[in-house]
Amino acid sequence: MAEKPRTLPIFKRGFNFEMLMWYFTRLSALAMYAIILFAIIGALVMGARTQMNFADIMRWGFMPNGTHVQNTNIPDLAPWVIPFWKVVASGLLLIATAHGVHGLVVIADDYIAHPRGRQFVRILSIVFMLSMIGIGLYIIWTS
Amino acid sequence: MGLKRNVSLFTGLRYQGKGPMLTFVLHRIGGLGMAIFVAMHILASFLGGDVGKFLNAIYENWLFQIFIFFCVLFHAINGLRITIFDLWPKLIEYQREAIWVEWAVFLPIYGFAVLVIINTAMGG
Numbered sequence: 001m002a003e004k005p006r007t008l009p010i011f012k013r014g015f016n017f018e019m020l021m022w023y024f025t026r027l028s029a030l031a032m033y034a035i036i037l038f039a040i041i042g043a044l045v046m047g048a049r050t051q052m053n054f055a056d057i058m059r060w061g062f063m064p065n066g067t068h069v070q071n072t073n074i075p076d077l078a079p080w081v082i083p084f085w086k087v088v089a090s091g092l093l094l095i096a097t098a099h100g101v102h103g104l105v106v107i108a109d110d111y112i113a114h115p116r117g118r119q120f121v122r123i124l125s126i127v128f129m130l131s132m133i134g135i136g137l138y139i140i141w142t143s
Numbered sequence: 144m145g146l147k148r149n150v151s152l153f154t155g156l157r158y159q160g161k162g163p164m165l166t167f168v169l170h171r172i173g174g175l176g177m178a179i180f181v182a183m184h185i186l187a188s189f190l191g192g193d194v195g196k197f198l199n200a201i202y203e204n205w206l207f208q209i210f211i212f213f214c215v216l217f218h219a220i221n222g223l224r225i226t227i228f229d230l231w232p233k234l235i236e237y238q239r240e241a242i243w244v245e246w247a248v249f250l251p252i253y254g255f256a257v258l259v260i261i262n263t264a265m266g267g
Contacts, residue, residue: 128182
């Protein structure tokens, strides 16, 4: 190998909004892994092993929302639509939307160099994020 | 202060980053694909009606499923690699090996899923 990689220790790299979002992107990725695994384990505990096929379990895992298991062989929808799973689904929605919209901003910043263009993209993305969160929460808590 | 670019688009397109560049591009395409899909999916379940049915018909299509599953699986596996390497930067020495491992994990899972999707689409 050539020279050693030039990396600073994790707490000596400065701190600002971009840095915060850099961490958020990584940590929210891990959080989404955790939540999806948790939802899949929950589905198996609630009897999905014999009542659902793999695709339906994954669909539940990616968004633990009652409408995602309506068309399966589960005998009783009641344990799947308790507020607990709505809270888990809301958490996943918030994390995923923030992660995704920040990703869109990063992509836009790579192609839009003008400061005013970037500011426009930021405002647009905040509006988009808030409306997606609003609509998503409405669907989760009313379905 | 606007950024000034010294590289034209044409030069950028000729950049040959090989393996790591390929994962960067696919990660970007996957992220975009998922963002658009999830936004459409949320809107479809909110609006319902004819618009909802139209959007549902798109993502129930087997071709779209093959595409979106590529987005999800590649973004998830590549994102895990990025997270691991960013949180433990000393491992960066092994990033080329990690990309090989990534493909070794991705291809069997994706290949099997595509077989299942096509099989289901043909009525099996």
